[in-house]
Amino acid sequence: xxxxxxxxxxxxxxxxxxxxxxxxxxxxxxxxxxxxxxxxxxxxxxxxxxxxxxxxxxxxxxxxxxxxxxxxxxxxxxxxxxxxxxxxxxxxxxxxxxxxxxxxxxxxxxxxxxxxxxxxxxxxxxxxxxxxxxxxxxxxxxxxxxxxxxxxxxxxxxxxxxxxxxxxxxxxxxxxxxxxxxxxxxxxxxxxxxxxxxxxxxxxxxxxxxxxxxxxxxxxxxxxxxxxxxxxxxxxxxxxxxxxxxxxxxxxxxxxxxxxxxxxxxxxxxxxxxxxxxxxxxxxxxxxxxxxxxxxxxxxxxxxxxxxxxxxxxxxxxxxx
Amino acid sequence: xxxxxxxxxxxxxxxxxxxxxxxxxxxxxxxxxxxxxxxxxxxxxxxxxxxxxxxxxxxxxxxxxxxxxxxxxxxxxxxxxxxxxxxxxxxxxxxxxxxxxxxxxxxxxxxxxxxxxxxxxxxxxxxxxxxxxxxxxxxxxxxxxxxxxxxxxxxxxxxxxxxxxxxxxxxxxxxxxxxxxxxxxxxxxxxxxxxxxxxxxxxxxxxxxxxxxxxxxxxxxxxxxxxxxxxxxxxxxxxxxxxxxxxxxxxxxxxxxxxxxxxxxxxxxxxxxxxxxxxxxxxxxxxxxxxxxxxxxxxxxxxxxxxxxxxxxxxxxxxxxxxxxxxxxxxxxxxxxxxxxxxxxxxxxxxxxxxxxxxxxxxxxxxxxxxxxxxxxxxxxxxxxxxxxxxxxxxxxxxxxxxxxxxxxxxxxxxxxxxxxxxxxxxxxxxxxxxxxxxxxxxxxxxxxxxxxxxxxxxxxxxxxxxxxxxxxxxxxxxxxxxxxxxxxxxxxxxxxxxxxxxxxxxxxxxxxxxxxxxxxx
Numbered sequence: 001x002x003x004x005x006x007x008x009x010x011x012x013x014x015x016x017x018x019x020x021x022x023x024x025x026x027x028x029x030x031x032x033x034x035x036x037x038x039x040x041x042x043x044x045x046x047x048x049x050x051x052x053x054x055x056x057x058x059x060x061x062x063x064x065x066x067x068x069x070x071x072x073x074x075x076x077x078x079x080x081x082x083x084x085x086x087x088x089x090x091x092x093x094x095x096x097x098x099x100x101x102x103x104x105x106x107x108x109x110x111x112x113x114x115x116x117x118x119x120x121x122x123x124x125x126x127x128x129x130x131x132x133x134x135x136x137x138x139x140x141x142x143x144x145x146x147x148x149x150x151x152x153x154x155x156x157x158x159x160x161x162x163x164x165x166x167x168x169x170x171x172x173x174x175x176x177x178x179x180x181x182x183x184x185x186x187x188x189x190x191x192x193x194x195x196x197x198x199x200x201x202x203x204x205x206x207x208x209x210x211x212x213x214x215x216x217x218x219x220x221x222x223x224x225x226x227x228x229x230x231x232x233x234x235x236x237x238x239x240x241x242x243x244x245x246x247x248x249x250x251x252x253x254x255x256x257x258x259x260x261x262x263x264x265x266x267x268x269x270x271x272x273x274x275x276x277x278x279x280x281x282x283x284x285x286x287x288x289x290x291x292x293x294x295x296x297x298x299x300x301x302x303x304x305x306x307x308x309x310x311x312x313x314x315x316x317x318x319x320x321x
Numbered sequence: 322x323x324x325x326x327x328x329x330x331x332x333x334x335x336x337x338x339x340x341x342x343x344x345x346x347x348x349x350x351x352x353x354x355x356x357x358x359x360x361x362x363x364x365x366x367x368x369x370x371x372x373x374x375x376x377x378x379x380x381x382x383x384x385x386x387x388x389x390x391x392x393x394x395x396x397x398x399x400x401x402x403x404x405x406x407x408x409x410x411x412x413x414x415x416x417x418x419x420x421x422x423x424x425x426x427x428x429x430x431x432x433x434x435x436x437x438x439x440x441x442x443x444x445x446x447x448x449x450x451x452x453x454x455x456x457x458x459x460x461x462x463x464x465x466x467x468x469x470x471x472x473x474x475x476x477x478x479x480x481x482x483x484x485x486x487x488x489x490x491x492x493x494x495x496x497x498x499x500x501x502x503x504x505x506x507x508x509x510x511x512x513x514x515x516x517x518x519x520x521x522x523x524x525x526x527x528x529x530x531x532x533x534x535x536x537x538x539x540x541x542x543x544x545x546x547x548x549x550x551x552x553x554x555x556x557x558x559x560x561x562x563x564x565x566x567x568x569x570x571x572x573x574x575x576x577x578x579x580x581x582x583x584x585x586x587x588x589x590x591x592x593x594x595x596x597x598x599x600x601x602x603x604x605x606x607x608x609x610x611x612x613x614x615x616x617x618x619x620x621x622x623x624x625x626x627x628x629x630x631x632x633x634x635x636x637x638x639x640x641x642x643x644x645x646x647x648x649x650x651x652x653x654x655x656x657x658x659x660x661x662x663x664x665x666x667x668x669x670x671x672x673x674x675x676x677x678x679x680x681x682x683x684x685x686x687x688x689x690x691x692x693x694x695x696x697x698x699x700x701x702x703x704x705x706x707x708x709x710x711x712x713x714x715x716x717x718x719x720x721x722x723x724x725x726x727x728x729x730x731x732x733x734x735x736x737x738x739x740x741x742x743x744x745x746x747x748x749x750x751x752x753x754x755x756x757x758x759x760x761x762x763x764x765x766x767x768x769x770x771x772x773x774x775x776x777x778x779x780x781x782x783x784x785x786x787x788x789x790x791x792x793x794x795x796x797x798x799x800x801x802x803x804x805x806x807x808x809x810x811x812x813x814x815x816x817x818x819x820x821x822x823x824x825x826x827x828x829x830x831x832x833x834x835x836x837x838x839x840x841x842x843x
Binding site: 032033034035036037038039040041042043044045046049050053081082083084089092093096148151152155156159162163164165166169176266267268269271272275276279281282283284 | 362365366368371372373445446447448451495496499514515516517518540541542543544546547550551553554556688717718719722723726737739748749751752753761762765766
């Protein structure tokens with residue numbers, strides 16, 4: 001187990017390094033960010049001065065070297081635009097993203113599990129077919145469209161939920177959180193629903209497929225022959241075994257949602273990291289983009305690692321080496 | 322959200338002059354007035370010497386004041402300075418207003434002004450003080466500025482220099498200044514939760530008198546449809562940049578007003594005038610010929626762009642600067658000088674020997690100006706009528722401004738926007754049309770490499786006088802020359818569109834800044 005940890009750790013460092021190189025190379029093609037910061041009529045001296053202030057007066061290689069050495073000292077660089085540490089910008093906004101992502105995940109699980117079990121247990125029923133068709137719609141719905149429709153129906157027409165923004169927040173352990181007050185929670189609902197629909201549909205389809213697979217197994221037949229109650233067979237024996245592959249998917253989807261809640265956040269003016277990424281790309285703010293993508297890569301590596309560990313804990317047949 | 326039933330309060334159409342400021346009744350209101358305004362983006366930083374970006378600019382002018390203020394119509398009025406005089410060609414003396422209080426209670430002194438100029442010189446926005454060689458405090462309420470050359474519009478440039486408190490600012494790190502602004506402005510910061518809201522409250526000791534609206538909240542809502550939804554659901558009172566799509570429906574709704582006004586942003590086309598042009602595969606650049614340039618203007622149907630591409634929300638440009646500016650020539654109009662006339666355009670091309678046309682590339686953005694990509698496509702199809710094949714090279718703005726940067730050795734034909742909030746055509750002509758490389762600080766954005774000694778001379782004269790009237794005349798001279806030479810084609814001004822609840826008085830400003838001090842809620 002210890003050797004495995006070391007291996008994963010080295011792997012992670014390698015992945016992060018590759019990401020940082022890729023982003024640096026990519027960003028060096030996207031033009032000189034200095035021109036985004038100075039007025040259009042700036043003279044050459046003013047541009048030079050701005051370049052010096054932003055640390056862009058050196059070659060790309062030197063800039064990258066400087067970035068790496070600073071990184072090893074825990075300094076992730078400063079945003080060109082905000083003139084603040086890039087990591088701090090991301091950490092400031094992370095709680096907002098985590099809030100909608102976790103709520104979306106909970107919503108997706110709570111709905112997807114019973115529906116998936118039902119559709120897997122009775123694949124021939126009309127209800128199951130309707131669910132499958134519906135899930136296809138859920139997967140293919142573009143998030144921005146769904147978000148706009150939800151705003152139009154529930155905010156503009158029915159006035160049930162606020163259309164955008166985060167509402168009142170409370171600070172707990174240094175994090176600003178919305179869900180602690182009812183008013184704040186109301187702001188959470190529409191973005192979380194928008195975010196959850198795609199995940200919900202995919203989870204449901206996976207659970208259904210796994211259930212169908214599991215229900216063909218001998219131990220299910222045996223349980224039924226034993227005369228166990230239907231619900232007991234489905235949820236105790238069936239679902240429990242069907243959940244194993246779900247963990248992998250769940251982990252990846254969690255990473256996916258955190259990393260790419262960009263559209264939902266932009267539509268709902270939700271102050272999370274996704275919106276920060278979109279804005280930073282728009283502004284050519286390289287340090288933030290680099291740190292963001294490294295953070296996301298880190299997240300995926302960690303989630304994958306946890307998934308592997310969880311696998312070993314849940315399914316004794318699997319060993320991590 | 323708002324207090325209603327105070328209809329008989331003073332409504333201000335225009336900004337109150339400095340003298341009247343003390344007389345404005347603040348009103349004994351039972352409940353403080355509040356206003357929420359949705360902007361397209363959050364401010365990036367609150368240090369006015371570290372950024373030049375619309376949302377940040379909007380905030381700066383709430384927290385800070387300049388020596389001179391710009392009215393919504395771009396007139397220039399005394400602000401922190403009560404009066405000024407030009408003592409010789411290079412020297413200006415400003416008398417400061419007495420008793421102006423910073424948010425922390427300190428009184429404004431001449432040393433604060435000197436400190437501000439010094440701080441700016443080392444800052445990202447150093448270009449703001451390019452026309453100040455030195456600043457000196459004569460006494461606590463008198464500041465003397467030296468300009469490097471005669472500069473008749475220094476007072477207009479000073480409207481963009483926001484004054485900081487020396488004692489406070491020198492004790493703060495740059496990062497703190499970027500987060501916690503402290504000036505003499507009509508509002509002071511309450512809280513700023515990035516990307517969520519920025520809340521400010523009226524500064525009770527503000528020298529113009531306390532603002533009528535007690536508490537102002539700015540919310541960044543990037544998505545245009547979400548912004549409209551926020552207005553319709555009552556979450557916000559005023560929105561910036563109402564989407565053109567939503568104008569009709571919001572207008573039809575009795576609870577809201579839609580307010581439009583031409584902005585300062587002039588969309589211009591720069592024509593390459595070098596001997597050989599990078600994207601034109603001909604031994605000689607056809608656009609060196611004035612007739613070809615005239616043919617291009619005449620082939621562009623600006624009215625068509627306005628109605629079809631811009632849905633009516635554009636104002637065709639007469640000249641390079643609007644009528645409020647120094648250098649504007651009354652009666653001179655590109656649209657009358659060179660009206661849309663395909664037959665004439667084709668004839669001119671034939672005369673110049675380019676009847677069979679040529680091919681060139683248009684460089685422009687696809688995310689910077691309203692409908693920029695669509696305008697580019699329309700231009701390509703318009704110019705194809707006189708056999709000019711225009712290839713489009715559209716790029717995001719992050720790439721664009723570096724790509725077209727002088728020496729612009731990849732470009733023949735560039736569409737971009739230019740605004741001159743300084744109220745002076747000189748700022749634009751110096752950088753965009755003065756010959757390249759002849760003088761430092763001139764011609765640095767002359768993308769078409771236009772060079773006419775007569776034009777340069779007019780600019781030189783304008784920049785050699787400290788008399789504003791003379792400067793105006795020289796700049797008008799330059800305008801006339803440029804209109805004849807057509808190194809650049811002005812297309813249209815974008816229109817700013819706001820929507821607000823009926824009970825909010827919005828004063829749309831030419832520079833697009835939103836200033837809560839000028840607004841009211843009834």
